[in-house]
Amino acid sequence: SAVSALAPIGSAAAAPAVPPPLSAANAVAPVDGLVIYTEEDARTMADIEQHSRRKGRLRSVMPNARLDVMPATLKLENWNLCALTFDDGPHRTVTRQVLDVLNKEGVRATYFPVGKIAQNYGDLIRDFVAGGHEIGNHSLTHSDLRAMDAEGQRYEIAETNRILRSFGANPVLFRPPYGRYSNEMLNVAREERMGSVLWTVDTRDWKVRDADKIVQxxxxxxxxxNVFLMHSTYPTTALALPRVIAELRAKGCEFVTLSEWLERLQTLALPKIVNAGMPTPSPMPVSATANPTAVVPASVTRN
Structure with missing residues (x-):
């Protein structure tokens, strides 16, 4: 079927664009959002996957998570939630094909576009949101943000949020380009109300560019x-995607967005109170009427 050619639209006037600080002024986004990964990038990405095998599942995806979940707990809980995530782009044709496959398969995924490219594809971002998918933040230009000062990092994150929000997205997750981050960058992201995220399984679609090898x-x-890393810019990824979904379904995957995956995993990470005499603490303050067994301290006055 013909792929709709999206007419680039100007970035919406929801919030004014601000000029970049010096450290970010010369950063240029890749054409079509298509990132060329170097050997050094490949090593960084391989390291992330290696480390994730040694850490618990939560901390390997969210480097600054305070709690973690160890493999034994996941096994006990039959943890089968899977998050498909796509980076880079939007590519003028392939990203739409990826979205079409996800919608046809009824799989909700998380997409991390490059802000400067996404500003020309407002319709596509809106269509991802309308399909129940999550939009995350992958920086404005896909530069190695560690080379910038905090002001430059903040600009790359905040300006991308401004662009994506103008198209109806609500990004709460930030994935640093190439998976490269520093503690300073994690703090900047947190100040911008973003959780920083990586992945646990790299499909290596950026390397092999071969649908059969991706599926294998x-x-x-x-x-x-697991949290799977894919890219929205390679025709071979779009081609492999129906089979990737079928393989993961056959293994028992239940697909959720990355935010949902993190929220559900965090509930597993919360310490369980096993003493039957102790009430289980509620993660949110519960009103006494909603919880008839709640004990109201004598010092609290009711309205």
């Missing part, structure tokens, strides 16, 4: 309960 890698490396 999922067969061997793609267990349930």
């Amino acid at each position: 890698h999922i067969k061997t490396a793609g267990g349930t309960g």
Whole structure:
């Protein structure tokens, strides 16, 4: 079927654009959002996957998570939630094809576009949101943000949020370009109300550019309960996607957005109180009327 050609639209006037600080002024976004990964980038990405095998599942995806969940707990809980995530782009044709496959398969995913490219594809961002998918923040230009000062990092994150919000998205997750981050960058993201996220399984679609090899890698490396890294810019990824979804479904994957995956995992990470005499603490303050067994301290006055 013909792929709709999206007419670039100007960035909406929801919030004014601000000029970039010096450290970010010369950053240029890749054409079509298509990032060329170097050997050094490949090493960084391989390291992330290696480390994730040694850490608990939560901390390997969210480097500054305070709690973690160890593999034994996941096994006990039959943890089968899977998050498909797509980086880079939007590419003028491939990203739409990826969205079409996700919608046809009824899989909700999380997409991290490059802000400066996304500003020309407002219709596509809106269509992702309308399909129940999550939009995250992948920086304005896909530069290595560690080379910028805090002001430059903040600009790359905040300006991308401004662009994406103008198209009806509500980004709460930030994925640093190339998976490269510093503690300073994590703090800047947190100040911008963003959680910084990585992944646990890299499909290596950026490296192999071969649909059969992508599917084979999922067969061997793609267990349930993982966060999968894919890219929205390679025709071979769009081609492999229906089979990738079928393979993961056959393994027992239940697909959710990355925010949902993190929220559900965090509930597993909360310490369980096993003493039957102790009430289980509620994560949110519960009103006494909603919870008839709630004990109201004598010092609290009721309205």
